Amino acid sequence: MKKELKLSRRHVIAGMAAATAGTAWRPVWAASVAPITIVINQSPWFESFRKTVELYEAESGNQVELDVNPFAGSLEKQRNSVRAKQGQYDILIMNSGWFTEMYAGGFVDPLTDIDPSFKLDPEIFTLGDTVYYNADKKTVTADGKLMSVPVSPLIPMLYYRGDLYAEAGLKAPRTFAELEANARRFHEPPARYGIVQRGARGPHTVAYDFYPYLYGQGGGIFKDQSSGDYSVTLNSPQGREALEYYIRLAREAGHPKTAAMDQAEVIQSMVTGHAAHIMMVIAAWSQMDDPNKSAIVDKVEWAPTPSMPGLPTAPGLGHWLAGIARNVPDDRKRSAIEFLRWFQTKQAQLATAKAGGIPVHAGVYSEPIADERKYRWMKPLAEALPHAVNVYQFPEASEVIAVLELGLNRAIAGEITAVDALNGMADEIHAVMEKYKYKTAQLEPLR
Amino acid sequence: MTVPAGLKMARKHGASFGDDRLWRWLTFSPALGLMLLLSVLPLVNLLISSFQDISWADGSAVRTFAGLSSYHALAADTLFAAGLANTFIFAFAAVAGQMVLGLGLALLSSKVTRGRVLYRAIFILPILIPGIVIGAIWKLMLNYDFGLVNQGLALLGIMPQDWLGAPETALLSVIMVDIWHWTPFCFLLFLAGLESLPQDVFEAARIDGASAWQEFFHVTLPLIIPTIVVTFAFRLVLAFKVFDEVYLLTSGGPGTATEVVSFTLYQRFFTEDRIGYGSAMSIAVIFIVSLLLVIALSARRQAAAS
Numbered sequence: 001m002k003k004e005l006k007l008s009r010r011h012v013i014a015g016m017a018a019a020t021a022g023t024a025w026r027p028v029w030a031a032s033v034a035p036i037t038i039v040i041n042q043s044p045w046f047e048s049f050r051k052t053v054e055l056y057e058a059e060s061g062n063q064v065e066l067d068v069n070p071f072a073g074s075l076e077k078q079r080n081s082v083r084a085k086q087g088q089y090d091i092l093i094m095n096s097g098w099f100t101e102m103y104a105g106g107f108v109d110p111l112t113d114i115d116p117s118f119k120l121d122p123e124i125f126t127l128g129d130t131v132y133y134n135a136d137k138k139t140v141t142a143d144g145k146l147m148s149v150p151v152s153p154l155i156p157m158l159y160y161r162g163d164l165y166a167e168a169g170l171k172a173p174r175t176f177a178e179l180e181a182n183a184r185r186f187h188e189p190p191a192r193y194g195i196v197q198r199g200a201r202g203p204h205t206v207a208y209d210f211y212p213y214l215y216g217q218g219g220g221i222f223k224d225q226s227s228g229d230y231s232v233t234l235n236s237p238q239g240r241e242a243l244e245y246y247i248r249l250a251r252e253a254g255h256p257k258t259a260a261m262d263q264a265e266v267i268q269s270m271v272t273g274h275a276a277h278i279m280m281v282i283a284a285w286s287q288m289d290d291p292n293k294s295a296i297v298d299k300v301e302w303a304p305t306p307s308m309p310g311l312p313t314a315p316g317l318g319h320w321l322a323g324i325a326r327n328v329p330d331d332r333k334r335s336a337i338e339f340l341r342w343f344q345t346k347q348a349q350l351a352t353a354k355a356g357g358i359p360v361h362a363g364v365y366s367e368p369i370a371d372e373r374k375y376r377w378m379k380p381l382a383e384a385l386p387h388a389v390n391v392y393q394f395p396e397a398s399e400v401i402a403v404l405e406l407g408l409n410r411a412i413a414g415e416i417t418a419v420d421a422l423n424g425m426a427d428e429i430h431a432v433m434e435k436y437k438y439k440t441a442q443l444e445p446l447r
Numbered sequence: 448m449t450v451p452a453g454l455k456m457a458r459k460h461g462a463s464f465g466d467d468r469l470w471r472w473l474t475f476s477p478a479l480g481l482m483l484l485l486s487v488l489p490l491v492n493l494l495i496s497s498f499q500d501i502s503w504a505d506g507s508a509v510r511t512f513a514g515l516s517s518y519h520a521l522a523a524d525t526l527f528a529a530g531l532a533n534t535f536i537f538a539f540a541a542v543a544g545q546m547v548l549g550l551g552l553a554l555l556s557s558k559v560t561r562g563r564v565l566y567r568a569i570f571i572l573p574i575l576i577p578g579i580v581i582g583a584i585w586k587l588m589l590n591y592d593f594g595l596v597n598q599g600l601a602l603l604g605i606m607p608q609d610w611l612g613a614p615e616t617a618l619l620s621v622i623m624v625d626i627w628h629w630t631p632f633c634f635l636l637f638l639a640g641l642e643s644l645p646q647d648v649f650e651a652a653r654i655d656g657a658s659a660w661q662e663f664f665h666v667t668l669p670l671i672i673p674t675i676v677v678t679f680a681f682r683l684v685l686a687f688k689v690f691d692e693v694y695l696l697t698s699g700g701p702g703t704a705t706e707v708v709s710f711t712l713y714q715r716f717f718t719e720d721r722i723g724y725g726s727a728m729s730i731a732v733i734f735i736v737s738l739l740l741v742i743a744l745s746a747r748r749q750a751a752a753s
Contacts, residue, residue: 259700
């Protein structure tokens with residue numbers, strides 16, 4: 001017998017209420033803010049960032065989409081997005097080579113303009129005060145507005161073969177003379193090169209490799225950017241010493257194709273056991289101990305990049321900063337602020353470190369994790385970070401980088417002498433600064 | 448007066464032709480307008496930008512008139528000069544290699560009767576591979592430490608060569624990769640040209656006792672000249688625009704050894720974000736490519752006339 005289903009009015013109302021509650025219900029962790037999109041580059045540290053973002057999504061219920069690109073592609077996408085009427089990306093992951101372009105162009109909003117209550121955690125590295133921008137002075141100084149939160153405090157470190165050093169009874173080199181002596185000692189080509197340098201021309205390749213040599217010798221590119229003096233000092237005697245040292249190291253204790261070596265090839269040389277030393281951005285640390293990628297697991301040690309006696313280590317900042325785009329809706333800006341607020345916590349940064357990233361929170365470096373063998377790079381990095389040099393404080397930096405990339409590469413390839421390269425680059429950089437009406441001057445050419 | 452029948456017809460035909468032509472223009476004009484809009488407008492925009500300096504403030508572009516300063520700066524740009532010189536060397540050397548190899552392969556392939564499909568498939572394989580994959584293949588092949596080329600040389604007792612890193616060999620290596628990549632293009636055009644030649648001329652030559660070389664130089668080559676000219680023109684213009692191989696293999700280095708004009712343009716316009724100057728460089732490059740095309744087309748006309 002067929003049973004007839006009869007619903008009373010009360011049942012219908014109760015059912016509708018239940019259905020409404022069912023569709024409207026959200027778990028306590030569900031999204032409380034608008035989804036955001038982050039444009040980022042595919043770097044060795046990207047995986048750790050992705051895992052940190054996943055943790056944020058799990059904890060907050062908020063949605064984050066990552067748009068991942070090659071280095072140059074990321075810049076191009078950021079430019080296209082911020083110059084449009086409405087931007088596609090809420091958070092821009094900006095490199096040290098182009099963050100001032102974004103600040104000065106008005107493409108990112110000061111974080112405190114979006115949320116006046118937002119404060120940078122006092123233990124977050126400000127990395128040469130590059131998180132601030134003073135629009136009146138047109139430079140990055142602590143008296144400017146807070147524009148970004150550091151994402152990855154990248155600087156180059158000296159990677160060296162700890163096993164070879166232990167056998168030879170050597171200590172990590174602190175000076176350029178010690179590095180040269182040790183590189184020569186371990187130079188057994190083609191099986192192993194004393195040092196492998198990153199001398200290829202690229203978007204920011206050989207110039208970035210050269211900064212620790214230049215600043216570690218007491219040289220520089222400009223006289224004093226913070227005070228607005230952009231007099232070109234590249235072709236100083238210290239600059240000459242630095243470039244001649246770099247070239248001598250390449251020719252006498254380095255790889256024969258230094259002028260064509262890019263980042264991937266330098267890392268490849270180290271992990272395959274073909275290099276005794278490299279100076280490489282710290283983000284590559286996890287590849288050294290990865291048995292799937294490395295033939296020298298647990299054999300690499302880290303130290304601050306060498307310098308002249310009496311001078312501190314001077315690695316160039318190659319860090320990444322997260323800024324919020326000006327041309328996105330306010331609700332997405334607020335969502336982006338929530339993400340950055342969470343990202344700068346010690347807990348989030350500890351998670352970043354455990355995922356293979358480089359924490360931007362000083363507190364993490366004094367946690368027990370820093371004493372673990374796996375994280376043996378942390379203490380040398382913490383030692384070096386306060387001395388990191390912010391090489392560029394003006395938006396036209398990419399033009400100066402292009403000049404350096406060509407000039408340095410030509411000198412390393414042997415097309416021109418170090419002196420001609422330095423004088424030529426100084427001329428060109430001076431012309432660039434003059435064109436943009438910065439206060440600038442030149443040294444007498446080297447002879 | 449009576450009008451001849453033929454004239455009547457001509458008038459009638461003339462009137463209808465006029466209407467027809469008007470109708471054709473009317474129906475064609477929307478497509479023509481759209482095409483002009485899509486092709487000419489960007490060029491006009493590029494030309495206007497080349498007379499401006501473009502900077503950014505408060506999130507907006509600030510354009511200032513710069514006159515001919517960008518064009519003057521081109522003359523002093525050493526990278527642009529190196530790029531132009533290398534581009535000409537690259538284009539003529541690579542295209543010459545591709546023409547010779549492509550013609551040789553086409554001649555051989557046209558004689559083959561068994562397995563010709565297989566041969567042709569193998570010969571055209573490189574042209575089907577995306578540029579990015581070609582970059583990866585040859586970067587690995589030419590790697591100093593691990594590359595197959597150097598490993599092969601080591602078997603012969605020859606020291607490894609720094610193919611992409613030494614100024615003496617870098618441009619040559621890129622040219623070789625381009626020849627490998629684009630020879631199939633020439634091969635296909637030459638094969639089509641050879642197979643369309645009238646066979647009776649060859650039969651006559653053979654009856655007259657011409658040797659294989661005489662047949663090639665006195666019959667095949669003169670007949671295939673128009674195909675050669677067209678192929679050369681196509682390839683020269685494409686070779687002049689080379690970018691991906693240089694970008695992927697050498698980034699223009701070492702020094703300026705493999706700098707080509709498209710790569711200089713990429714650096715100035717995109718990396719350095721110099722829109723005004725990059726536009727002027729783009730106009731200069733377009734002008735040079737157009738000039739090459741005009742020269743090639745007039746050469747073709749002369750070849751056809753002779």
